[in-house]
Amino acid sequence: MSIGNKLKELREAAGYNKREVAEKLDMPYTTYNNYETGAREAGSETLKKIANLYGVSIDYIFENDTQSSAYYLDRETAEMAQEIYENPELRILFDASRKVSKEDLQLVVDMVKRLKKEDDYID
Numbered sequence: 001m002s003i004g005n006k007l008k009e010l011r012e013a014a015g016y017n018k019r020e021v022a023e024k025l026d027m028p029y030t031t032y033n034n035y036e037t038g039a040r041e042a043g044s045e046t047l048k049k050i051a052n053l054y055g056v057s058i059d060y061i062f063e064n065d066t067q068s069s070a071y072y073l074d075r076e077t078a079e080m081a082q083e084i085y086e087n088p089e090l091r092i093l094f095d096a097s098r099k100v101s102k103e104d105l106q107l108v109v110d111m112v113k114r115l116k117k118e119d120d121y122i123d
């Protein structure tokens with residue numbers, strides 16, 4: 001499934017028309033329409049906004065896209081990034097997670113979890 005088809009599927013599942021989505025994303029209707037029809041590719045910031053609008057990950061938008069390479073370099077890194085994305089306490093790391101190795105990413109996740117546990121005991 002292409003990214004444009006995925007955007008259409010998400011929009012229809014949410015019960016929006018294209019004009020409503022464009023307004024919610026603060027962009028011209030024609031720009032959003034071009035993303036959905038495949039005439040134009042959305043940038044990473046726009047994809048973040050779209051993913052947030054629908055409550056999905058950017059990886060979900062790329063899922064089954066035969067024209068796109070994997071968003072992350074390997075599956076394990078993608079899984080760790082998904083964990084970060086889904087956990088509000090770790091989500092601040094999401095943007096940085098795409099640029100680091102899986103080992104470094106795991107180290108940061110473990111460190112934040114350890115710090116959070118220490119905070120829980122300091123009441």
